Amino acid sequence: MRFNLAIISFLILSCKSPEKIDKNTNNIFSIVIHGGAGTILKKNMTKEMEANYRKKLEESIKVGYQILENGGSSQEAVEKTIHIMENSPLFNAGKGAVLNFDGRVELDASFMNGLTLDAGAISGASKIKNPISAAIAVMKNSPHVMLSGSGADEFARIQKLELKPNSYFLTERRVKALEKVKLNSASVMVKENEYFLAQKYGTVGCVALDKDGNISSGTSTGGMTNKKWNRIGDAPIIGAGTYANNKTCGVSATGWGEFFIRAVVAYDISALMEYRGLSVEEASKVVIHEKMGKLGGNGGVIALDNKGNVAMVMNTDGMYRAHMDSKGNKTIKIYSDE
Numbered sequence: 533m534r535f536n537l538a539i540i541s542f543l544i545l546s547c548k549s550p551e552k553i554d555k556n557t558n559n560i561f562s563i564v565i566h567g568g569a570g571t572i573l574k575k576n577m578t579k580e581m582e583a584n585y586r587k588k589l590e591e592s593i594k595v596g597y598q599i600l601e602n603g604g605s606s607q608e609a610v611e612k613t614i615h616i617m618e619n620s621p622l623f624n625a626g627k628g629a630v631l632n633f634d635g636r637v638e639l640d641a642s643f644m645n646g647l648t649l650d651a652g653a654i655s656g657a658s659k660i661k662n663p664i665s666a667a668i669a670v671m672k673n674s675p676h677v678m679l680s681g682s683g684a685d686e687f688a689r690i691q692k693l694e695l696k697p698n699s700y701f702l703t704e705r706r707v708k709a710l711e712k713v714k715l716n717s718a719s720v721m722v723k724e725n726e727y728f729l730a731q732k733y734g735t736v737g738c739v740a741l742d743k744d745g746n747i748s749s750g751t752s753t754g755g756m757t758n759k760k761w762n763r764i765g766d767a768p769i770i771g772a773g774t775y776a777n778n779k780t781c782g783v784s785a786t787g788w789g790e791f792f793i794r795a796v797v798a799y800d801i802s803a804l805m806e807y808r809g810l811s812v813e814e815a816s817k818v819v820i821h822e823k824m825g826k827l828g829g830n831g832g833v834i835a836l837d838n839k840g841n842v843a844m845v846m847n848t849d850g851m852y853r854a855h856m857d858s859k860g861n862k863t864i865k866i867y868s869d870e
């Protein structure tokens with residue numbers, strides 16, 4: 533009898549270890565993206581512009597969805613999805629990134645792996661075509677977490693990532709936006725803060741949960757128009773603009789970076805889930821509305837928990853965003869009241 537019990541216990545334990553029970557046995561996967569939050573108003577949008585954004589969001593998310601559906605990793609899904617948005621002039625990342633005070637593009641990006649808590653980031657780079665890939669390369673192929681400026685560009689060169697002259701990133705729209713901000717600041721004595729408030733952000737981000745239950749998050753941006761003195765925002769800062777932990781969730785943020793750094797937005801959402809047991813939606817709302825918002829900042833987050841539940845929370849008029857679940861259900865939204 534004793535012997536039989538021992539055998540039965542052994543069989544039960546070897547078939548289902550606690551870790552395996554916790555694993556994603558239903559093959560659930562999920563992906564969510566953003567293309568920036570800010571003063572995005574229907575009255576300022578033409579039908580054509582709106583259609584272009586929705587089309588690009590759909591094209592981007594489908595790339596990641598396909599990878600996840602075929603059993604690919606969340607890392608690959610995040611990287612390839614963000615490439616589409618970085619290569620599109622619509623968003624403030626890669627080509628089409630906003631310009632700094634000197635009329636140049638300086639790029640920030642970060643990536644985090646929720647299984648290992650490994651992370652990588654680049655900031656103030658000016659030549660890397662796809663900054664998200666450089667962030668992943670820093671994580672995989674260097675002993676560091678963040679490389680900046682010319683060092684980041686040089687590392688990307690050694691890693692054989694594609695480099696471009698700074699002029700590749702420039703677009704007419706962003707040149708005009710910089711001119712406008714500079715003109716206004718010269719004519720009216722408006723505080724720098726008000727320019728930041730009026731910005732239409734356009735950072736991109738992606739969070740994915742793969743069939744193995746692993747979460748990855750990535751964020752890529754040109755930062756904020758007219759930024760000076762090698763200003764760095766929240767996007768490349770792990771815990772502020774990006775965070776991932778299989779125990780809780782993955783987060784990518786967009787908005788007025790200074791406030792996201794001070795409120796440690798992405799990590800705080802994970803911490804509220806881990807230490808207080810909040811849902812991903814509740815945690816995101818608390819951090820965006822009650823913490824970051826109350827400091828005076830604006831923006832939003834996308835987040836996924838380890839069951840594939842999604843949150844897309846903002847305190848701005850809009851955030852370009854899309855989500856797809858394992859069943860292929862798709863949501864694409866722009867305005868906050870949609």
Ligand code: ASP
Pocket residue numbers: 568569624732733734735753754755756764765766767785786787788789790
């Ligand atoms: N968070 C970014 C920054 O402050 C801007 C954005 O999200 O568009 O650099």
